[in-house]
Amino acid sequence: MPHRPSTDAKGAPGGRGRGAGAPYLSGKQIRYYRPRGSADVRALIDGGFQAFNAGRLSEACHIFADKMLAPENDTTIGLTVAGALTPAGLGGCVIELMDRGLVDFMISTGANLYHDLHYALNFSLHRGSPFLDDVELYEHGIIRIYDVLFAATVLLETDQYIRDFLERAGFEGPMSTSEFHYRLGQDLLQRTPDCAEYSVVAKAAQCGVPIYTSSPGDSSIGMNIAYHELMNGSTFMIDPNRDVNEVCAIILAGRQNGCVILGGGSPKNFYLQGQPTLWEVYGIPKGGNDYFIQLTTDQVVWGGLSGATPSEAVSWGKVNPGVLPDTVVAYCDSTIAFPLFCEYAVGSQHNRRARRELVHKREALVADLLRQAREAKGKPIESEPAEIDRHR
Numbered sequence: 606m607p608h609r610p611s612t613d614a615k616g617a618p619g620g621r622g623r624g625a626g627a628p629y630l631s632g633k634q635i636r637y638y639r640p641r642g643s644a645d646v647r648a649l650i651d652g653g654f655q656a657f658n659a660g661r662l663s664e665a666c667h668i669f670a671d672k673m674l675a676p677e678n679d680t681t682i683g684l685t686v687a688g689a690l691t692p693a694g695l696g697g698c699v700i701e702l703m704d705r706g707l708v709d710f711m712i713s714t715g716a717n718l719y720h721d722l723h724y725a726l727n728f729s730l731h732r733g734s735p736f737l738d739d740v741e742l743y744e745h746g747i748i749r750i751y752d753v754l755f756a757a758t759v760l761l762e763t764d765q766y767i768r769d770f771l772e773r774a775g776f777e778g779p780m781s782t783s784e785f786h787y788r789l790g791q792d793l794l795q796r797t798p799d800c801a802e803y804s805v806v807a808k809a810a811q812c813g814v815p816i817y818t819s820s821p822g823d824s825s826i827g828m829n830i831a832y833h834e835l836m837n838g839s840t841f842m843i844d845p846n847r848d849v850n851e852v853c854a855i856i857l858a859g860r861q862n863g864c865v866i867l868g869g870g871s872p873k874n875f876y877l878q879g880q881p882t883l884w885e886v887y888g889i890p891k892g893g894n895d896y897f898i899q900l901t902t903d904q905v906v907w908g909g910l911s912g913a914t915p916s917e918a919v920s921w922g923k924v925n926p927g928v929l930p931d932t933v934v935a936y937c938d939s940t941i942a943f944p945l946f947c948e949y950a951v952g953s954q955h956n957r958r959a960r961r962e963l964v965h966k967r968e969a970l971v972a973d974l975l976r977q978a979r980e981a982k983g984k985p986i987e988s989e990p991a992e993i994d995r996h997r
């Protein structure tokens with residue numbers, strides 16, 4: 606039998622009442638760390654990270670800073686995020702990359718976006734310990750993500766904000782996640798204009814960076830969208846087909862394409878499947894990804910996609926077979942490796958690019974995908990879509 610404390614709401618954390626969990630939240634508040642381009646970190650990565658996974662991380666930094674960011678390579682860069690990175694305070698790294706135009710689009714688990722909303726709404730998450738008594742935490746209304754602790758009320762109030770937003774926005778019918786996150790980010794910016802400095806979702810809306818979620822039902826954002834349909838009779842729903850086509854269209858339009866994959870999970874494949882969608886489904890041979898960087902704890906031996914190597918991806922047409930030297934997997938905890946990677950990028954020569962603002966170009970890019978796919982399938986469109994300004 607699962608343990609149930611005496612509480613009004615069976616199954617809800619916090620049986621001892623609101624505020625009872627305060628002693629567990631005495632650890633320092635977790636804040637988003639912003640990389641500043643530390644010369645010492647660059648020296649460490651260049652001089653000290655020489656072999657094994659330190660060597661791979663150094664390689665990843667060089668592929669990103671020297672090749673993917675080089676203006677002559679004009680690389681469209683996708684960032685994929687899995688693992689609980691925003692709860693751990695890594696959203697600041699993503700914000701810095703977006704601000705500098707070093708990431709053009711992002712694919713994330715819904716959880717990372719949901720937990721980013723806590724920061725946007727000024728709720729606090731705290732440093733704690735992974736060795737606490739979870740039954741006690743449950744009874745005191747404390748949520749634990751490994752060693753990150755916060756009050757269950759943070760969940761409830763964040764959920765309430767999402768539901769209020771859905772009601773205010775009055776969306777009906779299908780929508781891509783990129784559009785949904787863009788509108789959500791705009792709403793956050795309207796409430797608190799400076800929250801772009803501490804929210805990935807708000808920063809992305811400000812910088813025109815589309816954010817996709819590969820499994821939209823699998824997060825508290827998806828849970829509240831489901832509520833909105835059931836309880837309010839809304840017809841609003843997320844349309845994953847639009848996401849698939851938009852990501853595919855962005856990749857098609859890229860002169861070169863490269864990715865930074867944090868963890869693995871479904872965001873990894875959602876990015877990588879763009880190339881097979883082009884050649885296998887639409888009949889447009891794009892030639893595979895040009896750069897591939899993954900920071901992960903996953904391993905190849907289990908046969909899962911999260912641990913699959915860039916070399917295996919070649920066989921799927923996901924990675925260009927001629928570019929394997931420009932691919933690397935660093936087997937590291939991304940909560941350690943990603944801030945170092947970002948410090949390196951921010952301190953590098955090409956540390957700022959013009960933003961592509963792809964969120965505003967999605968329609969034209971998908972129209973171009975449709976035109977090329979029709980041609981490839983021998984069903985050209987009678988009237989041509991307007992000439993598009995590729996990515997810039």
Ligand SMILES: NC(=O)c1ccc[n+]([C@@H]2O[C@H](COP(=O)([O-])OP(=O)(O)OC[C@H]3O[C@@H](n4cnc5c(N)ncnc54)[C@H](O)[C@@H]3O)[C@@H](O)[C@H]2O)c1
Pocket residue numbers: 687688689714715716717719820823824825826867868869870871900901902903911937938939940
């Ligand atoms: N409240 C919420 O909304 C909520 C909370 C948690 C999870 N979820 C959902 O559950 C699903 C799973 O999420 P997930 O983040 O656990 O992803 P996941 O477990 O599917 O994938 C994470 C992958 O990245 C790797 N990884 C994880 N942490 C890492 C680290 N620190 N360094 C390097 N690699 C690391 C793992 O090995 C794993 O393969 C998602 O769809 C998410 O939206 C929702």
